[in-house]
Amino acid sequence: MxxxxxxxxxxxxxxxxxxxxxxxxxxxxxxxxxxxxxxxxxxxxxxxxxxxxxxxxxxxxxxxxxxxxxxxxxxxxxxxxxxxxxxxxxxxxxxxxxxxxxxxxxxxxxxxxxxxxxxxxxxxxxxxxxxxxxxxxxxRGKYNFKVISHVLHFEDLPDAFDGFRITQISDIHSGSFDDVEKIEYAVDLINEQDTDMLLFTGDIVNTMAKEMDDWITTFKRIKTPTYGKYSVLGNHDYGEYVTWDSEEEKEANFQAIKDIHNKIDFNLLLNDSTFVEKEGERIAVIGVENWGHNFKKAGDLTKASQKVSKEDFKILLSHDPSHWEYEVKKHDDHFHLTLSGHTHGFQFGIEIPGFVRWSPVQYVYKQWAGMYDEMGRYLNVNRGFGFHAFPGRVGIWPEITVIELRKGSKPS
Structure with a gap:
C-alpha cells in the first residue's frame, strides 16, 4: 500500500x-x-x-x-x-x-x-x-572539488595566531565513493593548502565502519599540519539508520567508527577539548558529539568546555549547524568560531556569488552553506567532501574550506 x-x-x-x-x-x-x-x-x-x-x-x-x-x-x-x-x-x-x-x-x-x-x-x-x-x-559534479577561502578578524585573537590558517573538511561518507583517482586528487588538494591545522566535522561513513576499509590508506595520506588534526562525529557515525541484530553489534560498529579516526591520524574529540599552543599563547579546540535540532542530541557543550575558560579564544567543532542556531550563538561562553557540515547544501542548488544563492535545504536550515556572522560569532557550514543518498552534486560542489584568522577589527 x-x-x-x-x-x-x-x-x-x-x-x-x-x-x-x-x-x-x-x-x-x-x-x-x-x-x-x-x-x-x-x-x-x-x-x-x-x-x-x-x-x-x-x-x-x-x-x-x-x-x-x-x-x-x-x-x-x-x-x-x-x-x-x-x-x-x-x-x-x-x-x-x-x-x-x-x-x-x-x-x-x-x-x-x-x-x-x-x-x-x-x-x-x-x-x-x-x-x-x-x-x-x-x-562529474560529485567530484568537482572546490577550495573556498575565508579571512576572519577577531580583536581578541592571541597575537601569536595572527595569520593562523585552518583547513576544514566535513561529511566524507566513504561508503558512497566509486572513484579512487578522484579521492586521491582531493587528498592532494587538501595537502596543497599547507595550513596550520586540519579539522574534520563528522560523518566519516554512511553507516558501517567497514565502508572505510578500502580508504584508510588514502586518507592516511593527508598530512598532519604543525598543530594537528582534530575531528568529531556526525549523525551518520552512530549507526542509527540501519537495523541491528543486537545492541552489542551496534556498539561494536560504533567503536570501530571511532577507531577509524585514530587510524587516519585524527584526534577525535568526544565532548572534549584541547589547547593549541603557539609562542606561549593558546587557543581552544572544542569538539562536541552530534547535536541536531531534528537529529541525535549526544553533544554536551558544558562537558566539552569544562577545561576551557571564558577568556580563551574558542573554535568549536559541531557537525549539525542547527546546534549553533539553538544553543551556541547565544551561549554565555563566547564561542568565536563554530565549524559544521551536515547539510551538504542538499547537493543541489544555484550559487552565483553576488547574484543568487538558493537550495531547497534553506527551507529546513537557516544556516546551510558558507560563512555566517551573528553577534560577533562566526559559523562556517562546509558543503561536504562526499555525497549521500543521491550520487551526484548539481550546483553545490564538494568543498575544502581554508580559514585564515587575523588579529584586529573586521574591515568595513
Missing part, C-alpha cells in the same frame, strides 16, 4: 510526459521505446527499494536507483508544469465555446482545442536543462 501513492504520482507525470512526446512525433517506435524505458526505470527502482536491506543500509544499487529516478522525475515535473498549464487554458477555451453556444451554431467542431505542438517543444526543451544538470552532477 505504501507504494500506491508514489506510483500514482509517477504515472501521472508519465501521462503528461508521454503526451508531450506523442505531440512531437507520431513515430510509434519512438513512443513505445520511450514508454518501455520509463517503465523499466520505474520497475528497477521498485525492485531495489522493495528489497532494501535495513541491516546493510545504502548500497551502490540504491544510489543508482535514486539517480535514475531523479533523472526521469525532475524533467517530467517541468513538463507537467507546462502541459498542465496548457490544459487549464484548453478547458477555459472549451468552457467559453460552450457558453457562447458556438458549438450549437456549428462554428466549432469540438469543445477542447488540440494540444499545441510548440508548448510540447518548449516543455521538453526546458526540461532538458535540469536533465543535463543531473547528468553532469552524477558523472
Amino acid at each position: 505504501r507504494w500506491l501513492i508514489p506510483i500514482f504520482i509517477y504515472l501521472l507525470l508519465e501521462f503528461y510526459a508521454y503526451q508531450a512526446i506523442k505531440t512531437l512525433t507520431r513515430n510509434q517506435i519512438v513512443q513505445i521505446g520511450y514508454l518501455v524505458l520509463s517503465l523499466a526505470i520505474l520497475g528497477y527502482a521498485i525492485y531495489v527499494f522493495a528489497n532494501y536491506d535495513r541491516s546493510v543500509g545504502p548500497t551502490k544499487y540504491s544510489l543508482r536507483a535514486s539517480a535514475m529516478l531523479l533523472l526521469t522525475i525532475v524533467p517530467k515535473l517541468i513538463i507537467v508544469l507546462f502541459m498542465f498549464g496548457e490544459d487549464i487554458i484548453r478547458v477555459c477555451v472549451a468552457g467559453y465555446t460552450y457558453l457562447t453556444n458556438t458549438f450549437f451554431d456549428g462554428t466549432a467542431t469540438e469543445y477542447l482545442p488540440d494540444r499545441r505542438k510548440f508548448i510540447s517543444k518548449i516543455a521538453i526543451g526546458i526540461a532538458a536543462i535540469p536533465f543535463a544538470g543531473l547528468l553532469h552532477g552524477i558523472f
